[in-house]
Amino acid sequence: MKSLLSFGFLLLALLANTVPAEAALRVFACEPEWGALVSELGGSDVDVYTATSALQDPHHIQARPSLIARMRRSDLVVATGAQLEIGWLPVLLRQSANPAIQPSQPGYFEAAGFVAMLEVPTSVDRVQGDVHPAGNPHIQTDARNILRVAAALNQRLQMLDPTHAPDYQQRYTDFANRWQAALQRWQQMAVPLRGVKLIAYHKGWAYMLNWLGLQEVSTIEPLPGVPASAAHLSELLAKQKMQPATMVIYAAYQDPQPSEWLATRAGIPAVKLPFTVGGTDQAGDLFGLYDDTIHRLLQASGH
Amino acid sequence: MRKQILAWLLPCMLVAAPVAQAASVETTDELKTLKEQVRLLQQKIDKMETRLQASEKQPAAAAPAEPVVQAAESAQPQNTTRSDANVFNPQISMVLNGSYRAFSHNPATFAVPGFALGDSAGLGDRGFGINESELNFAANVDNLFYADSTLSLPRTGGINVEEAYFQTLALPAGLTVKAGRFFSGIGYINQFHPHHDDFIDRSLANRVFLNSTFAGDGIQVRWLAPTDTYFELGSELLRGDRYPGGGAALRGAGSWDVFAHVGGDVGFSNSWRAGLSWLSTKPLGRSSFDNTGAVTGTFDGNSQLLIGDLVWKWAPNGNPYDTNFKFQTELFQQQEKGMFANAGSPAASYSGRHWGGYAEAVYQFTHGWDIGIRHSEVFARNTGAAVVPGSVLDTLGFRPKRTSLVLGYANSEFSRFRLQFSRDQSRPVTDNQVALQYLMLIGAHGAHQF
Numbered sequence: 001m002k003s004l005l006s007f008g009f010l011l012l013a014l015l016a017n018t019v020p021a022e023a024a025l026r027v028f029a030c031e032p033e034w035g036a037l038v039s040e041l042g043g044s045d046v047d048v049y050t051a052t053s054a055l056q057d058p059h060h061i062q063a064r065p066s067l068i069a070r071m072r073r074s075d076l077v078v079a080t081g082a083q084l085e086i087g088w089l090p091v092l093l094r095q096s097a098n099p100a101i102q103p104s105q106p107g108y109f110e111a112a113g114f115v116a117m118l119e120v121p122t123s124v125d126r127v128q129g130d131v132h133p134a135g136n137p138h139i140q141t142d143a144r145n146i147l148r149v150a151a152a153l154n155q156r157l158q159m160l161d162p163t164h165a166p167d168y169q170q171r172y173t174d175f176a177n178r179w180q181a182a183l184q185r186w187q188q189m190a191v192p193l194r195g196v197k198l199i200a201y202h203k204g205w206a207y208m209l210n211w212l213g214l215q216e217v218s219t220i221e222p223l224p225g226v227p228a229s230a231a232h233l234s235e236l237l238a239k240q241k242m243q244p245a246t247m248v249i250y251a252a253y254q255d256p257q258p259s260e261w262l263a264t265r266a267g268i269p270a271v272k273l274p275f276t277v278g279g280t281d282q283a284g285d286l287f288g289l290y291d292d293t294i295h296r297l298l299q300a301s302g303h
Numbered sequence: 304m305r306k307q308i309l310a311w312l313l314p315c316m317l318v319a320a321p322v323a324q325a326a327s328v329e330t331t332d333e334l335k336t337l338k339e340q341v342r343l344l345q346q347k348i349d350k351m352e353t354r355l356q357a358s359e360k361q362p363a364a365a366a367p368a369e370p371v372v373q374a375a376e377s378a379q380p381q382n383t384t385r386s387d388a389n390v391f392n393p394q395i396s397m398v399l400n401g402s403y404r405a406f407s408h409n410p411a412t413f414a415v416p417g418f419a420l421g422d423s424a425g426l427g428d429r430g431f432g433i434n435e436s437e438l439n440f441a442a443n444v445d446n447l448f449y450a451d452s453t454l455s456l457p458r459t460g461g462i463n464v465e466e467a468y469f470q471t472l473a474l475p476a477g478l479t480v481k482a483g484r485f486f487s488g489i490g491y492i493n494q495f496h497p498h499h500d501d502f503i504d505r506s507l508a509n510r511v512f513l514n515s516t517f518a519g520d521g522i523q524v525r526w527l528a529p530t531d532t533y534f535e536l537g538s539e540l541l542r543g544d545r546y547p548g549g550g551a552a553l554r555g556a557g558s559w560d561v562f563a564h565v566g567g568d569v570g571f572s573n574s575w576r577a578g579l580s581w582l583s584t585k586p587l588g589r590s591s592f593d594n595t596g597a598v599t600g601t602f603d604g605n606s607q608l609l610i611g612d613l614v615w616k617w618a619p620n621g622n623p624y625d626t627n628f629k630f631q632t633e634l635f636q637q638q639e640k641g642m643f644a645n646a647g648s649p650a651a652s653y654s655g656r657h658w659g660g661y662a663e664a665v666y667q668f669t670h671g672w673d674i675g676i677r678h679s680e681v682f683a684r685n686t687g688a689a690v691v692p693g694s695v696l697d698t699l700g701f702r703p704k705r706t707s708l709v710l711g712y713a714n715s716e717f718s719r720f721r722l723q724f725s726r727d728q729s730r731p732v733t734d735n736q737v738a739l740q741y742l743m744l745i746g747a748h749g750a751h752q753f
Contacts, residue, residue, distance in 0.1 A: 053571060055620040062616065062623060063753050064574045065533030065566025072477060072527050087716075091750040094449060097527045099473035104446060126717060226715065227670050255625055 025161045028074040028101070030085055031058055032277040033140040034111060034149075036286045038078060040175045041154055045164045049074070054279035055253050058084055059130065059225070063091040071096035074107070076160055078153070081110030082117065084137035106159055112137060114152040115145045118206045129223025140276060142207035143186060143290045147179050182287055189294050192303040197243070199236065201250035201259050204275065208293070217245050220258050228258050240266045247271050247300040252279030269300040393442035394747035398498045401433040402740040408732055411595050415507070415729045417683030417698030418657070419591035419600050419643070421514030421546030426504060426594075426727075426736070433458045434740075437465070437496060447473050453496065465496075465518065481523040486516055488525070488537050489560050489580035490633050491612035493517055499751060501629070503723045503740045506661035507679035507705045512608060512635045514546035517582070519558060533566040533576070547582070547606045547637070549589025558584040566753070571621045576753060580610040586641070591695060599695045603650065604641010610634065614753075627667045634660035635681075643689035643696065651688035653696060658682045665709075673711045680704040703729040717744040 024047040029035035035050030042048065049070050052058055058080070061067075071077065071092050079085050093102060100107040117135030124133045139145045154172035158165040194213035201220045209216055218239060222232045248270045250259040256272065263270035273293050274283035282292035406429055413425050427434075435455040444450050450469040454462050468483030486494045492505070493513055505515045519541030528534040543557020544550060551557050560583065566576035589602045611634045618627040636658050643653035659681030667673040683698045690696045707725040719742040727734040 053621065055571075056622045057624045060622070060624045062574065062618070062621075063750060064568060064616075065564070065576050065753055066531075066568040066574060068527070068753075069531055069533035069566075073529050073531075087748075087750045089750070091752055094470070094472065095479075095527075095752070097474065097477045097479045097525070099475065102446070102472055126715070130715075253620075253622060 025076060025157070026074045028071050028077045030077070030079040030089065031140070033146070033286065033289070034078040034080070036277040036289075037146060037150055037153060038076075038157075040286065041150060041168060041171050042157055043167065043171055045161060045167055046157070054274060054276045054283070057253050059087060061085070061088040063088045063095070067092050068095045071101065072098050074098065074101055076107050076109060076156070077101040078109045078111065080112055080137050080139065082112035082134040082137035082139075083132045084112075106156065109153065109156050111145075111149040111153075112139055115139050115142075115148050118210060119203070129221070130225025136203065136206040138204045138275075139207055141205050142211040143179075143183060144211060145207060146286060147176060147183075150175060150179070178287075182290070186290050186294055189298065193294070193297055193301060196247075196297075196301050197245045199240075199245045199248045199262065201248070201254050204251055205249065212294075212297075214297075217243050220248070220250075220262060233258065233262055236262060237265055240268075244268075246302075247297075249273050249297075251275035271296050271300045273297075393440045396439045396744060396746035396748060398437040398439075398496075399433070399743040399745070400436060400498060400740070401431070402503065402738055403431050404429055404736065404738045406734055406736050408734040413594040413729065414695070415511055415681065415703045416701050416731070417655075417685055417696060417703075418511050418681065419589075419602060419695050420511065420593075422590075422592045422596070423515040423546075424510040424592075434497075435463070437498065439746075443472065444469065447471060477527040477529060479525045479527070481525075482521070484518060484520045485523065486518045487539060487541070487560065487582075488523060489517065489539075489562050489582050489608075490610040491576070491578060491614055491631060492633065495752070498742050498744070501663065501665045501673070501675050501711065502677055502707055502709050503721050503738045504707075506633075506663070506677060507703065507727075507729060508633065508635055508659040508661045508681055509679075511659060511681050511703075512547065512610075512637055512657070517545060517547075519543070519545050519548075521556070521558075533564070535564045537562045537564075543584055543586075546589065547608060547639075548584035548586050549602070550587025552585035552587040557587065558582065572619055573615065573617050574621075574753070575613065575615045577614075578610075578612045580608075580612070582608040582610070593695075598646050600646055600689075601644045601650070602639070602641060602653070604639060604643075604653070606637065606639045608638075609636045616753075623667070625667075625670045629665045630663070631665075632660065632662040634658075643687070645689060645691065645694045645696075648691075653685065653687040653689040655683060655685040655696070657684075671713050673709075675709045675711070676707070677709075678704070678706045699731060701731050705729055716748060718742070 024045055025042065027038045027042065027046050027048045029038055029048055029050045031052055032050050032054050035048050038046055038048050051067055052061055079089055099105070102108060112134065120135035121131055121133060124131050150172060154168055157168045161168070190212045195215060197215045197217050199218050199220065200216050203219055203224050205216065208214065218236055220228045220233070220236065222228060245268060247268050248259045248263040250256060250270065250272060252272055252275055256270065259270045272280065273296060274280040274289055277283055277286060277289050280292055283289040404427065410426055410429060415424070435457050438454045438456065439452070441451040448469050449472055452467040453465040455465045456462060464484060466485050468481050468485040470481040471479055474480065488494050490513070492500065492509060493516060509515060519539070521539055521541035523537060523539040525535055525537040538561045539559065540556055541558040542551050542555050543553065548558040560581060562578060562580035564576055564578040566574070568574045584606045586602050586604060586606055591599045591602065593599050613632050615630045616627065639653070639655040641653060642650040644650040659679070661677055661679035663675060663677035665673055665675035681703050685696045685698060705725055705727045707723055709721055709723040711719060711721045713719040721740045723738045725736040727736055
């Protein structure tokens, strides 16, 4: 028993040594787009940890010990919300033993609270698959939403770290200007995409469709979160003859196989889109994310 | 519009008020009706307002080519939290669980030579049957507390309170306190409800040493270290009436334990957690049972259990959705010393040393399908006057073991089927077992721990 305890203390002493002393605001970003946004707005005043990568399905993350440990010492958690992280974030929050980042505290930020939600269901039943009662949570596919979230996040960062408030404000103003310019450019670039019909793998693009005026004719998943059956795929092929789509799109984290299968049979391109920062080599930051997304869509639609 | 209606209502209320004060029973009733009407009106107004707001937002979102300047600036931070599962109601879920089991030997004769078993160490009966259905309620109580209760409805009727605890959310310094009835944090699998498992039943070692699940009424304190490597220390003080304890010794605080967990990631694809736990109980008149429910003996003394556990998970790029792999093992060492009374005999001295463990590997080879293998062994060395030939403490020089193979299919996170084959050599016969199980989850689906 004694040896067990002394072993424990020894371990503790070792771990305690690894704690670095730092003053920066520690931010736990649930998805890469928010990690990138916090870096834009926080610069050197923040220490950002991004909990997931572009190759992970943000619906299905395991509440790993490393995430709990990181959340324990965070000053701010930035989540998408709208139940995107319902399968893992509540456990992390509860296990983190960190009062500062509990929902209702300033240290908890949900991006979906600051944009207009699309596809809010009027009724929810699991027969409909993986539905989100608060609406489609993939808000980052519309670049305009990034600015809306940035405005709110800027205020939150200033509130949590008032000594650096002017720095946050300056970085936000700078970012907003660059973003407005980029939005003009992207919207100009995307004009030929208006009305282009496509097939998506998952119902993950509602905001992008809305933003760029694209039209989703069907999804490979028969219901959100339900993998495609052979019967559903052949149904899509039949539908393609009557209502031809120009391309099949899928996110970097999704299995390309079903999308490529369908695209080959239909004789249209299958396009991998980054979905978030880091999803493709070109989508290294937030600007690259939309540059690359629009570029890939234009290429696939023959423009 | 809201103001207009209110302006109109106000005089009505003024007229109504003195009348109500004159106070016959009828007028108070009228007042109630009026209040109810006002409330309903208010609801209607609120609804209309939200609809109006929504329709105001719509055009901004629906005009794709508009420059975003105004839209972005008019979006005032609303700070709405949208993740609460059911506004003020607790999350409610129910797990329905049924199975068909076939045994090549009569399960009534199940025993593990050398072990005085608790009442839930067996495998149940042959044939069709529903297992315990679990009803779970959980919610944040307020800004400081979270509460969780799981009731199980056994097929024989009645209600068992499996868990009913509250937990702190906002203690400083990485501390979390849990109090009530809860599954103990010792070992790895013990804290989970069976619907989380990858196999239909718990391992032979878990059933022998922890009576399938070790729970208790009491208090738990955990401390999470402020380090980037996950490190957690915990301790529990429990009533001590649950196997391997018994009789609620020491004025109802007969069991205590400590545990430590360490964990981390290796690259993007691997993550792990390891633990060490120590459980000490003072059984007082602890009965042991055979698989028909008959008492095989009574134990008074001390029981100590050491558990080492490791779980390793692999998911390509940290994305477990399509394929993933999990390895899990727990090793047990138990020491018991005291007086054991075989059924119908007087108490006599008994000292036992027990070892055991299991290891399992589960591979999800494609979305929805997984296959797993588990092997478990236990071993006892008992001495003392109570160890008479033919009694439960007689090991027969035998090493009980069991190997299981499982195939699982999940249509979604909420529906699951399992087919399990086991070669059970818990007693000196080879019992071939087949079990088919369904699990159906309705209601809110709480997130699972690692």
